[in-house]
Amino acid sequence: MAGDTILELKNVAAHYGRIQALKGISLSVREGEVVSIIGANGAGKSTTLMTICGIVRASEGAVHYAGQDITRVNADKLPRMGLCQVPEGRRIFPRLSVAENLDMGAFFRRRKRRIRADMEMVYEYFPRLRERRSQAGGTLSGGEQQMLAIGRALMSRPKVLLLDEPSLGLAPIIVKQIFDIVQTINQEQGVTILLVEQNANLALQASNRGYVLETGKVVMADDAASLLDNPDIRKAYLGE
């Protein structure tokens, strides 16, 4: 099922001032895969995604995407290349309406009719958003905001979607809905997904492969099924 490597990090380091958050991360994602990064709070998961997207600059190493070196590419160039992130905490534009938030997801696209059609598709995935389309994004519930954040990302027609803790702070029933949609997006639209989660069980069950991050380093990489069976992982991340 998995195709060629579409995203690859080679020995990537990143710093916040003098604090080193990533200490040489290497990982790769192939086209069509769902890959998860699990790890405790502060392990460097979000920093990894922000470094891929060029918000945090890699101080060492390289990021390759779709055959190009994007290590020094500005963040705002990546969405039109098909690389898109749903960041931690959703980051909905609070004073833009739901529809305006979705439209911003398609910022770099010009064809109005196709944008409109994609907005319809997002409303089909998340009917709640249609009901609330003229409401300010900041007034939505946490679950609705997560739906909007994913919907906004879909509006860019991504090839690779980076998802940072989509389950954070949500009721289990909403989490299930969101994960169902994520799998649909992967299977029906062929979107490659790199998923960051603290909820390791949930993430690995939805993934093909997984990486385990500890204090800025990859400490383990394996098939999701093997990680789920690994006694060390079960003890450390699955609460057993």
Place this chain on the structure above:
Amino acid sequence: MDNAFTFFAQQMLNGLTLGGLYALIALGYTMVYGIIQLINFAHGEFFAAGGYMGVILLSYMAGAGYMDTHPWLCIGFSLVLSMLYCAMLAMAVEKVAYKPLRHSSRLSVLLSALGMSIFLQNALMLTQGVYDKAYPGGIFGAPFEIGGVIVNYMQLLILALTAGLLVALNFLVFKTRVGRAMRATAQDKVMSALVGINSNRVISLTFAIGAGLAAAAGIMVGFYYGSVRFEMGFVPGIKAFAAAVLGGIGNITGAMIGGFIIGMVEIMAAAYIPYGGEYKDVCAFIILIAVLYFRPTGIMGENVDDTRV
């Protein structure tokens, strides 16, 4: 009684005219603040530069005789050209004086803005001289009277142009994609980058629009008072800043309302308070201090209707 009413109506008209001009300048403060949280102290200088560009172009065209044959075309042309000139000037100022300090403390940028203000004012003085420069007169014909209120065509032009610009700006910011991108950038720069918005471009554009509006106000003030002077940007600049704070800094509708309130209060104070004419300039500052003391978020501040950038 009738007399008192006509007098009041006259003051209302004057207040509206002045208020519209303050509103146009105030928008630049509020939009720039909304996007990069900077009080652009150099903003008043764009207003002055617009007034001067206007007088330079108009005098040239008057000298060439075009003002007699096509006065409206000349006014329109110099208006558009001055707005464009100030828009470019503001983008240059931003690139030189603010952009390199994007990640420095807010105080550094504020000081840089003060420095820019002094620099621009002195540049105007050195290139254009210390004396008033007169706007060409006699274009607008004689004033007429409606029920005792004296109206002149220039005032009508100012009101119409101000209204047009305010409507156009509202449309741009709240109904177009560019405006949406501006608001998105104001609200979350990281996220706006993640959807593909180049925040440097949006910031440039914001400066350009604010300065363009100030330039339009500069030309209208030139016509209204008949002349411009190199230091003309200072006092109206601070008053417009007071208007922006009164309206809730960062809020576009607020800046418009604030501008009209300050203009109106100033005219009314001059008309109704004994010796008010001598104190009218103080009104804006009294209002500014009162707002900062009692309601720092301004009229349209947080939790009121959201028309922040």
